[in-house]
Amino acid sequence: MTDNIHTSTGSAVKMVTECGLRPSPQRIAVAEYVLSHLSHPTADEIFTGLKERYPTLSRTTVYNTLHALAAHGAVLEVNVEPGLTRFDGCTEPHAHFMCVDCSRIFDIGMSRMEFPQEFDISTMQVSLTGHCPECRQAHRR
Amino acid sequence: MTDNIHTSTGSAVKMVTECGLRPSPQRIAVAEYVLSHLSHPTADEIFTGLKERYPTLSRTTVYNTLHALAAHGAVLEVNVEPGLTRFDGCTEPHAHFMCVDCSRIFDIGMSRMEFPQEFDISTMQVSLTGHCPECRQAHRR
DNA sequence: TATATTTTTGTAATCAGTACAAAGTTATAA
């Protein structure tokens, strides 16, 4: 759960290039931020966090980069809070637990759906995306 | 998955009163809509759907009612699509599958996490809310 | 170097959702 501040730039560059994007400083910075801050930041938190070191950075670039990374599955969009998209650099299958008091979002492993007992779960939502039977057939998948 | 147009008004009234709300025509209409349209409508879709029959209905009333119902667990907020809250009158534990082609959202049972094979699952997100260990201890829960 | 391509930036626009106060309803008390 602790953010790893010392993620190597290498993996960020790799992530960007593997998504078919040129490894520009801004894109590397965004990828690096997401990889090193596993606290599920919003696009705006990422923007603010990078603004000091990259004063000319624009919000649009952050959004564009995040969407491109998410489209390639390199980063996950987390929709726990209504109306707010958060981003997760950890792409291993896991659940997100949001505390209704402090609003923090915790990662929780979910092997065999046995959730840790310390967490007092009141609501649960499983969201899947993919191709439905009709669309699957339409595309002969 | 087919919407049941003929949901009795009775259960809608019951739902509203059980949430501690006065059963006003507007509130009953919203509850009835959610119960009879299990296609995960947005607040705006509910508003538009009811506007014809209730011409003076305001969006704010729809939002207020939905939030009150959701706060009491009578209705579920579904956050599959980023930036858009949908509502679900079915409160049985189940998963939501969104087709990336047609954008429809399907209900999927999840007993023992065995999802139906017809659906071609590409991403999965489990979201839980509740009280984290710290907040739990702070409130001696 | 000149030119084409890509990327970034900044502003304006959009859109879901919220705040809030006035107007309308319903309930309660005299």
Add this chain to the structure above:
DNA sequence: TTATAACTTTGTACTGATTACAAAAATATA
């Protein structure tokens, strides 16, 4: 009843996240 209080609805204005878009900047190619 009538007056008064409590609640509900409405409509408008506002907020805040996200998107659209075109100009400017950077990078690659000829």
